[in-house]
Amino acid sequence: MAGEKRNLLVIGKAKKPRCFKNVKTLPVDYEANKKAWTPSEIFEKVLRKWDSQLRGNKKNIILFVDNCPTHPQIQNLTNIKLAFLAPNTTSVIQPIDQGIIKTKSQPKAGEK
Known part of the structure; x- marks a missing residue:
């Protein structure tokens, strides 16, 4: 990315x-x-601060967010567009939930 x-x-x-x-x-x-944990108050506080920084830098972003209840729709963000993932798709979409991160496995017989 x-x-x-x-x-x-x-x-x-x-x-x-x-x-x-x-x-x-x-x-x-x-x-x-x-x-x-991340309650909705902290989530909103962090996003509003980031939105303000983006406004000052004249940048716009889209932020993909899972549909956790502590991730509410936040009104009046000017430079961040929130895009919520569909229900029950987080484990399918997020790489960490797809087994991308694994421990190093032992070599199979005959391999080095």
């Missing part, structure tokens, strides 16, 4: 983890949630 890389979003349980005590900057974006 071509394009720009975004910072990884890490969602943890603690608002201010002790391990970040003397950390001035992180190479990731960090959010907190009691169960370390």
Whole structure:
């Protein structure tokens, strides 16, 4: 894929983890949630921030999103178009669910 890389979003349980005590900057974006899940509030907050950045850079994107209930339709995004996958297709479409990532297997008899 071509394009720009975004910072990884890490969602943890603690608002201010002790391990970040003397950390001035992180190479990731960090959010907190009691169960370390992505609730719709965090999803919307992240997308609105990204939409604002795209508006400033005069860029438009389409973002393919699975139909998880915490991924709601978000109104008034100007530079991000959300395209939701059809129900029950995530496991068919997403490469990681198709077994693309595997552990290295042992060679068969006679192979090196």
